[in-house]
Amino acid sequence: MSEENTQVNRETPETTPAPQQRTVTAQTVLLSAVELAQSRGAYRVNEMALITEAHRIVTAQENARLQAEAAARGEASAESEESAESAESSE
Numbered sequence: 001m002s003e004e005n006t007q008v009n010r011e012t013p014e015t016t017p018a019p020q021q022r023t024v025t026a027q028t029v030l031l032s033a034v035e036l037a038q039s040r041g042a043y044r045v046n047e048m049a050l051i052t053e054a055h056r057i058v059t060a061q062e063n064a065r066l067q068a069e070a071a072a073r074g075e076a077s078a079e080s081e082e083s084a085e086s087a088e089s090s091e
Contacts, residue, residue, distance in 0.1 A: 025062070025065075027058050027061060027062040027065075028062065030058055031055065031058055031059060031062070034051060034054070034055055035055075038051065
């Protein structure tokens, strides 16, 4: 038995891939909290219209922010490609 334990201990553990980084904002935390509370029945039926409207507004703001970030990244990569092309053509 001691041989089996020794062999098990000698095995190298498998490496796990690094988890993908996720940006946490106040909006995403708020949306998650509202969804969790709703799933647990924290709101009355007559309050759900207000909660739904607030959720829609915050979701729209979060989506607009993400689109603006994506557009900024797209512009930055396009500018770097243009500058690289300019440098190549000037050589």
